[in-house]
Amino acid sequence: MTKNQYLNTLFTIIISLLVGGVVIIFMGFNPIEAYIQLFKGAFAGKFNFGGTLERFVPLLLTALAFAVSAKVAVFNVGVEGELYLGAIAAAWAGYSIVGLPKGVHIIICIGFAMVVGSLWAAIPGLLKAYYKVNEVCTTILLNYVAIFFTSYLVNNPLSAKTGVPQTPNMESTALLSKILKPSRANTGLFIAIAVLILVYWLVQHTTIGYKLRSVGLNPNYSDYMGFNAKRTMVIGMMMSGAIGGLAGAIEVMGIYGHFLDNFSPGIAFDGMLASLIARNNIKMIPVLALFLAVLKSGALGMERFTGVPKSLVDAIIAMFILLAAMEGLFMIKKWKKNKSSKIDAAKADI
Amino acid sequence: GCSGKTEEANTSQENGQAKESGEPIKVALVLAGFLGDKSFNDSAYEGIKKAQEDFNLEVKVMESKVPSDWESNLVAMAAADYDIVIGVSTQLQDIIKKHASEFSDVKFGIIDAVVDEPNVMSATFAQNEGSFLAGAAAAMFTQKTDIPNVNSEKIIGWVGGMDIPVLHDFLVGYKQGAKHIDPEMKILTSFAGTFNDPLKGKELTLAQYSQGADIVMNVASNTGNGILEAAKETGNYAIGVDLNQDNVYPGSILTSMLKRVDRASYLMVESIAKDSFKGGEVVNMDISNGGVGLTDMSVMKEALGDKFPQDILDKIKELTEEVKSGEIEVESYPGFEKK
């Protein structure tokens, strides 16, 4: 990021706050109070800050999952489904296997979730690579299948039979330890950060990453080099699915302790949003994931302790995101050049 | 059905029995969904509003359908010194169980589940019993061929929201009630897979009508709006749920199965106001105490005039007594056995 871009970001934030403030005043509330509660809701005290971290982890992982598939030029809208399947796989391994030491049990749960997530992601991957079936179409549709399938499992064979649509509670050996009690932030945070670093290293500094990026940018070159573009594409999708599955596993192992029917309200779509705003740049993803996590937990604070209705808070957040995406908004220096580079831009689009 | 501005914390005029100090009682209602479902959640809020008329309250409603928000909402409200925090859903059972001891000086209420802690009051519902009556009413109604659009086939319908255990508790009662009237009765059942899609509810209901059902029971929250609309649009019939929905489309809705969530939430607030809160208390709302039941069908009676089948009403009364006395034992779904 250049100095200009930082300025641009700053301007965008200020403008968003101003516009949001005007709306809040217009509705008859105090914007300063509202923003203070937003800030407190995200950062003040262990409970709130923990709440932010708790939301940050799945956002980071699902954003990463999306970015990895984007490296092989697959638009994986299916991370949500992988998250669900990973979650239920981890939950099952967590309650049905007993008597393992903690570390081993956690690894088994995570491993199983990642395998399930990657196998699920392999389906649209294979269809795209070998039959040119559009992956946006298949992943949108397969999300529903995954969610209904977990719903079937949790209400039938894997049900805890307690009246709540959830699996039995996992063994304590399968649970991730909490940090920052009473919030539910947990050691999954460190797993997520480790995965972030690992993925960054893998993509940027290894032969595997070279192949993945190469396939995404030019599959013909890859085939010619002997990387097998199709297979690599499927591998990239499977990596993406594994990370999505991991995100689900951490949710159940760190937060709920069991799989809960319909537990995700579209976490992976928020993750996708983070990745898209970061333009799939892995280095920028944690920043954007944190940004969204802060907005989400801050919004809860604003809703709890001011009279601003939840729906208005949500609308203001949507507006923040819209403005954040408009990178051209304050590129003052670029305005003049815009004219001469219009075709360059068109070219860049191709 | 308008619930007005809901999120604002508003205080009402003071009433005799309220706390001495004149400070309002702080009540937090934590929902596992949103207001506006015209059933379960709205009903809980109705009770609070009723209590607001009687006592001096400060009310906060936390809505969210995001499971990860539930726990943090509940904890935040408990930490913010609310006098009572009421969790409105079976789904909040574990969360309250987990945190009740942490906030030992805060009182909790849980609706539709039981938490056995010294500072928690629970309310459960025998929805299977209410549904039993609804099933019986539907089974009788579907054979009244003199009523417009009622066919001679012994087929009735039932459409649920998500396929989760509590809905099955409704369903077993409904089926048992129908079969009790006529063992040959065929019951079509569908789940929309969501509580939030009225259009899907409508589609499923239309499908059941096309398969010969002429009356369909709604157990689908917001999705149910589509069920009721399908009845109105095709001239067929429906049965409402939770709240009295008879008036939504007068003449299309035979009756509603009431689940008096409002009464439960009122009781909880009242116990604080009157200082009669008993930790660990479980209020069982069933047919015997009027916690579940059917409406009096007066709306339908008016719509049908002398075609109204009075015998249904009589039979329901009879069945109600039989269930009360234990003569009829209504089955329940695993996890919902009477405590």
Added chain:
Amino acid sequence: MLDNLSLIFDYTLIHATIRASTPILFAALAAIITQQADILNIGTEGIMLFGAFTAVTVSYFTGSWILALIMSMVVGLIIAAIMGFAHLKYKADIMVVGMAINMLALALTRFLLNEFLNTSGSFYSDQIIAFPKLKFDFLSKNPVINSLFNNYSLFEIVGIIMVVVLWYILYKTVWGLRLRSVGLFPMAAETAGINVYKRKFEVMLYSGLLGGLAGAHLSLGYSNLFAENMTNGRGFMGVAAMFFGGGNPILSWIGCLIFGLTDSIGSRLQSYGLPSQFILMIPYIATVAILAISLARKLRSEEKMKSSL
């Protein structure tokens, strides 16, 4: 089971299929028109929701479905214009814009429902005037004919007409040719003197009109109420259908019909005690499977054409 089968597969299925596929179809058309200019408009979902809300509100207050239709399209247009500016002028990623609009629509319609209509969750009233149904008395005598040809909601028919019209416009008119060239190869279009920016903006606006219409059909044609989040992924399904047909209105329509048909069959199958979740999956699995099989077959036949033997 045999008599059950006839309860599932009978003539009423046809009308049910069209009814179930129309909301998705309109969303797909809105997505198709921008996709032809290489803009993936996933904001359709949000535009629809705005449209649905506007339609109900206007119809409720004015009692005129025509006015409701017009206003919901105008609202769609305005939202699309905002999206167009954000994406084309300020270079915001179109997917992000679309998702933000979806979030905004969900929150804002909920907010306005409280503020304007003083209710939450859902809103229905006798004063909401629905879109007319095409009812012909002379058709209603025979139940089969009645089910097959009568009682269509206005826009169920308009939708089918629009598939053909849009196909014609895209593939037979100057406007369509230029639009497709903008989407396929903007440089080529630019060197042919076509203003790519304007063209993209223009189709964003049309997409807004269609999205608004789609929403209005949802709340005044398909049903007669507004409910929070009543689109419930139908905009996304439209995008999926658009990709199913590769941007071709007719093929996309076929995708919608496959979905609608399997969905309707599912609705009927549910009554027979199979686990609901599996039934609810059928339309999604069927659509993916049909797409995959048809593409695999196409690839195979292309291979054959190339063979030297």
Added chain:
Amino acid sequence: MAAKLVEMNGINKSFPNVKAIDNGKFDLYPGEIHSLIGENGAGKSTMMKILYGMYAPDSGTIKVKGNVLEELNPKQAINYGIGMVHQEFMLVKELTVLENIILGFEPQKNNRIDFAKAREKIQYYIESYGLEIQPNKKVIDISVGEAQRVEIIKTLYRGADILILDEPTAVLTPQETVKLFEILNSLKNDGKSIVFISHKLNEVMEISDRITVMRHGEYIDTVNKKDTSIPELAKMMVGRAVFLNIKREAPKIGDTVLSVKNIYVSGEKEISKLRDVSFEVRSGEIVGIAGVDGNGQSGLVEAITGLRGVEKGDILLKGKSIKNLPPLKIRQAGIAHIPEDRNVRGLNRDFSIQENLIGNRLNENPYATWIKMNEKEIGKYAEKLIKDFDIRPSNKDISAKNLSGGNAQKIVVAREVDMHTDLLIAAQPTRGVDIGAIEAIRKTLNQAKEAGTAILLVSADLEEILSLSDRIVVMYEGKITGILQASEATEERVGLLMTGGELDDKKSIS
């Protein structure tokens, strides 16, 4: 002389990283063919894109037909009668030829495109200038030569009397070039003015009236054709004398390295399907494959390198079958491959020079330990290749898309030749690159051959085939029509075989 049609003066244009035009100058008279030459990246295309309104110059004046143009876009340029055939074709592959031609200028009848009228008008150009095209085919299905003619008709159709052709012959066969020149001359006789950009100086000398030379974005000089010569032009372009014709030693031929035995390979078009093709390449010799583009050469190369399936027959490398092995296995067996299109296969344009150079040694020691890439070693290796092959700019971290065609091609050549494999396949190794780079690449191939590599050279440039090959295999419609020794090959004889003719003396040896 008549008044100038076009006058461009003091033109400057910078892109983010380069100054593409530095005080550029160009003019054009009515009815002349004016060539614009210069090395890759000299700024020829940029200069003409400015004239066509695609780029706004940073400064400078443009005068067309007496009007000073302040702001120009393609639409206005078209209105001034300027038409441009771009180096990369501006054709929408998914549309038909007809649709491409009329795009933006469609005749209409009640809101419908009047295809009949369009066809009629196009027919006029087809007949008047002998531009053979098939209007109903999709562009994706036509040959490059035809695409070229489509582009020309497109500009004429739009009413151009100033035609800019940016390297039109780079992708054409000699026959097609001859045909193009006939067309250009007849256009000129019709009073049209033509700007012709090319790297091939013999063509430039053949077709032009005047010639302008650019170097590193600067204007060097404009000369009359009759006052100059090829060596002089080359010197102006490169800044030094150039020697293209490498003197050939007698080849030291060794064992058979590659033997292709009766193979059948699939193809898009009927004529590109290989049927019953056999030949051999021995160590220390260059075997040239001559043929009109589209007669199966691509298929042949792809079959040998594993990129396309062989349906029947066998391919042996040093006696071992490599038929239908995965491309990686074939590379490892000892084949290096310079692909025909550097932008499609040869390079990953978004990768840096360094990343492109390491592609085929990715898993080799010391460049990688297990999966970790050793960036230091890779960097050293990249720097060595950049130096050895004189790739410019020499910064290994620049992304490949910012390089001129010649330098981009040098990356591919460096990467493949440095593998020192037994067999090197070089397909169109000098297509579209400037004269300096051609010299360097040809020299490199010759050195590899002298070091004992067996080389299979595929080129549509007959001159290149004749000057490099020791043996020449001629292909026509997917079959081999003859194999000639260098000594017995002449342009006429090879040309005859390339078009399906037969040699009467039957002196060919196989």
